[in-house]
Amino acid sequence: MSPEKVVIIGGGAAGLMAAEVLCETHEVHIYEKGKALGRKFLVAGKGGFNLTNAIYGEELYAKYQAPSFLQTALSGFDTKACRQWLAKLGIPTYTGTSGRIFPEKGMKPIQVLQKITDRLHQQNVQFHFQHEFVSFNENKQVVVQCRQQEITLSADYIVFALGGASWSVTGSDGTWTNAFNKTGIKTKPFQASNCGVNVAWPEEFKSAYAGSPLKNMQVSINDFSMKGEVLITEYGLEGNAIYPAVPEIREALKGKQTVYIQLDVKPQNTTDQLLDKLKGKNVQPKNYKYDFKLNALQLALLKLYTTKENYLSPELFCRQLKNIQIPITSLRPVEEAISTVGGIDTSEINPDFSLKADPKIYIVGEMLDWDAPTGGFLLQGCFATAYCAGKSIIAATKFTKL
Ligand SMILES: Cc1cc2nc3c(=O)[nH]c(=O)nc-3n(C[C@H](O)[C@H](O)[C@H](O)COP(=O)(O)OP(=O)(O)OC[C@H]3O[C@@H](n4cnc5c(N)ncnc54)[C@H](O)[C@@H]3O)c2cc1C
Numbered sequence: 001m002s003p004e005k006v007v008i009i010g011g012g013a014a015g016l017m018a019a020e021v022l023c024e025t026h027e028v029h030i031y032e033k034g035k036a037l038g039r040k041f042l043v044a045g046k047g048g049f050n051l052t053n054a055i056y057g058e059e060l061y062a063k064y065q066a067p068s069f070l071q072t073a074l075s076g077f078d079t080k081a082c083r084q085w086l087a088k089l090g091i092p093t094y095t096g097t098s099g100r101i102f103p104e105k106g107m108k109p110i111q112v113l114q115k116i117t118d119r120l121h122q123q124n125v126q127f128h129f130q131h132e133f134v135s136f137n138e139n140k141q142v143v144v145q146c147r148q149q150e151i152t153l154s155a156d157y158i159v160f161a162l163g164g165a166s167w168s169v170t171g172s173d174g175t176w177t178n179a180f181n182k183t184g185i186k187t188k189p190f191q192a193s194n195c196g197v198n199v200a201w202p203e204e205f206k207s208a209y210a211g212s213p214l215k216n217m218q219v220s221i222n223d224f225s226m227k228g229e230v231l232i233t234e235y236g237l238e239g240n241a242i243y244p245a246v247p248e249i250r251e252a253l254k255g256k257q258t259v260y261i262q263l264d265v266k267p268q269n270t271t272d273q274l275l276d277k278l279k280g281k282n283v284q285p286k287n288y289k290y291d292f293k294l295n296a297l298q299l300a301l302l303k304l305y306t307t308k309e310n311y312l313s314p315e316l317f318c319r320q321l322k323n324i325q326i327p328i329t330s331l332r333p334v335e336e337a338i339s340t341v342g343g344i345d346t347s348e349i350n351p352d353f354s355l356k357a358d359p360k361i362y363i364v365g366e367m368l369d370w371d372a373p374t375g376g377f378l379l380q381g382c383f384a385t386a387y388c389a390g391k392s393i394i395a396a397t398k399f400t401k402l
Contacts, residue, residue: 003027007142007155009133011037012172014160014382016116020085021390023123025061025397031144031153032171033132038113039170040163041379045109050376051091052082052383054099060095065247069346070381073223073353076227077387079380089115100375111158133162133383135179140358157360157393161386164340164366165190172366177343185357186345188213188369192337193246196238197261197328205300210234212297218267221248221259227267232297235332243338246372248304249328263324265298274318283314292321297375303327339378352392362389 003026008015011032011240019028023103030037041106044050055061056078061067064074083101085092091112092104103112131144131151142153177187214230219241228241245261252259266274272343277283283291288301303311305324310316334340344363348356353368355361372381 004156004299005029005154005377006157006159006393007031007153008159008161008217009142009144010161010172010365011127012161012163012365012382013041013171013379014163014367014386015159016120017314017383017386018159018161018362018364019120019125019391020116021169021387022393023120023349025394026157028120028125029128029134030120030156031128031131033130034171035129037063037117037127040172041113041168042109043170044379045112047098048100049102049109049112049376050096050100050379051086051093051103051112052079052101052380053376054079054095054101056080060377063372063375063377064381065341065370066346068348070370070384072351073384073388074381076391079376080386082380082383084385089119091115091121092366098375114381131177133179138185140183142382145233156397157362159362159364159386159389159393160367161365161382162367164343165334166192166340168335174339174340174343176220176367180344183357185355187346188211188342188345190340190342191250192331192334193250193341194243194287194338194369194374195246195336196233197236197242197246197249198330199236199326200230200329200334201236205304206234209297209300213239214263214265214297218264218266219245220262221245222251222263224248227251230263236328237326238332240374246331247371248343250331253328253330258327258329260325260327264322265294265324265325266292266321269322274321275315278314278318285312285314285317288314288317294319294321338374339366339371341369341371343369345369353389356394362393364389 005027006022007028008018011030022028023106064070079095082297093101096102131146134145135143162176163176174190208231212232217230226244228323229239230241231239238277310320353362364386
C-alpha cells in the first residue's frame with residue numbers, strides 16, 4: 001500500500017517539524033510561498049538564537065498564555081525532547097543565561113537550518129517553492145497559486161503552518177486569515193507581542209539617551225514583575241524586562257490612552273534599606289548620584305517622572321527610586337514585533353491541533369492564538385504543536401490501515 005500523503009503549507013519552524021515527524025511514515029510535501037525555507041528562523045538567529053529553554057514541566061507550561069490549550073503538546077514534546085532532537089540532528093546546544101538554550105558556539109543559524117532540512121531531503125520530502133495558499137474552493141479543498149496559476153491540492157491530511165503576522169519580509173504576513181474566515185473558521189486580529197512600547201520622551205531626553213541600556217531593572221505592571229534590562233529607544237522602551245510585560249500592557253491599554261509601568265532602579269534594595277542610607281546623614285538632592293549610586297540616565301528618568309516635591313525630599317525620593325511611573329501610550333506596530341498573538345481562534349481547534357470543522361486539517365505554530373515570552377519559548381511552542389499534530393496523523397493513519 002502506498003503511504004498516505006500529507007501536504008504541509010508553510011516552510012518555517014513549525015512546518016519543518018511537522019515534516020520531520022511524518023517523513024518516515026508518509027509521503028510529505030511542503031508548499032512554501034517564498035523561495036526558501038525558514039526565513040524567520042534565520043532572522044531569529046541574528047539575535048540571541050534561543051532554540052528552546054532549560055525549564056520543563058509546570059514551570060514550562062506557566063510560560064504560555066492559553067496553557068491548557070498547549071499543555072498536552074508541551075508535555076508530548078518538551079524542552080528536553082527538543083534538545084535531544086537537535087542533538088540527534090547534529091546540533092549540539094548549551095544553556096546560557098536564564099536557562100536559554102543556544103546552538104553550540106560557532107554554529108551559525110544557517111547551519112542549524114541546514115541540519116534540519118538535510119534530514120528532510122534524505123527522507124524524500126518534496127518541496128514546492130513559490131506556491132502560495134490562497135483559498136479553499138467550494139469543496140473545501142486547498143488552492144495554491146504558482147506563477148498566476150491556481151492549483152487544487154489533494155492530500156489525506158493537510159497541515160497549515162503559515163506563521164503569525166510580523167516581519168512580513170520573512171513570508172509570514174497573516175493574509176491567510178481571509179481564506180479561513182470565508183469557510184467559517186474564526187480568527188482573531190493579530191496584535192504585537194514581545195515588542196517595544198511607545199513613550200513620548202521629551203526631545204532633550206531622547207537625544208541624550210536613545211540607545212542607552214538600563215541594567216538590573218525591575219519592571220512592574222499590576223501583579224506582573226520582571227527583572228532584567230530595559231533599553232531606551234527613539235520611540236520608547238524595549239528589552240528583555242519589557243517584552244514579557246507586553247501581555248499585561250496590551251490588556252491595560254484597552255480603551256485607554258496611557259497606562260503606567262513602574263520602574264524600580266534599585267530592585268536589589270528594599271525601600272527600608274534605601275531609607276537606612278539617609279540615617280545620620282544630611283543627604284542633599286545634588287548628592288543623590290553618589291548617595292544612591294545612580295548613573296546619569298537613572299537620574300534623568302527620575303527627574304522626568306518625579307514631582308519637584310518628591311525630588312527635593314530625600315525620603316520621598318528614596319521611595320521614588322523603586323517606583324518611577326513611566327507612561328506608555330501604545331505598543332509598537334505588529335510588523336516590528338518578535339511574535340504576534342491572534343490568528344486562528346483556539347476554540348476552533350481539537351487537542352491534537354486538528355480543526356473541529358475538518359479533523360484532517362491541522363493548524364500549528366504561530367498562526368494559532370497563543371502567547372509566550374522570548375527565551376526559546378516561541379520556537380518550543382511551534383515545535384511542540386507541530387510534533388503533536390504529526391503524531392496525531394501517524395496515529396490516525398495506523399488506525400485507518402488496521
Ligand atoms: C527578530 C526575531 C527574533 C526571534 N528570536 C527568537 C528566539 O531567539 N527564540 C524563539 O523561540 N523564537 C524567536 N522568534 C520567534 C520565532 O522565530 C517564531 O515564533 C517562529 O519562527 C514561528 O514559526 P512558524 O513556523 O509558526 O512561522 P514562520 O517561521 O513565520 O513560518 C511560516 C512560513 O509560512 C509561509 N507562508 C505564509 N503564508 C503563506 C501562504 N499563504 N502560502 C504558503 N506559505 C505561506 C511563510 O513564507 C513562512 O515561511 C523570533 C522572531 C523574530 C521576528
